[in-house]
Amino acid sequence: MKLSRPVSWFLLAFGVWSWVIWITFVKNLVADGSGLAFDDGHPTAYFWVHLTLAVVSFVLGTVVGVIGLRGLRALRRTS
Template identity: 35%
Template structure:
């Protein structure tokens, strides 16, 4: 894949940003009282946010990998 180096760096930075920003968000969601019901079971609130974070991190990793591969010419 051939991209200009600047665009490769944009992809790398965007990917790393996603990998850094989402885990603290998930930790806050896990501490939120809406994450579990009265009996301690996980709620839909938690599951929706867990899926949001998971998908965002997978896409962030893919974005960073594409940026690195395009930068090194792989």
């Protein structure tokens, strides 16, 4: 199955966007001063749940971006 050029670019952009958003989220999570993420310097359940969410999103965003990149490379070879 071939992906069209616009779809491939969209998937690649989504992968990059996912990394930008989730890196910012993790930075903010680690720097949290409200007491939700850390209790007396120890990570809370809130921290672990949201860190897991970020890691899963990193992986899925990377997979989607790689699919888009492979689609663009395949289109370049055939044209």
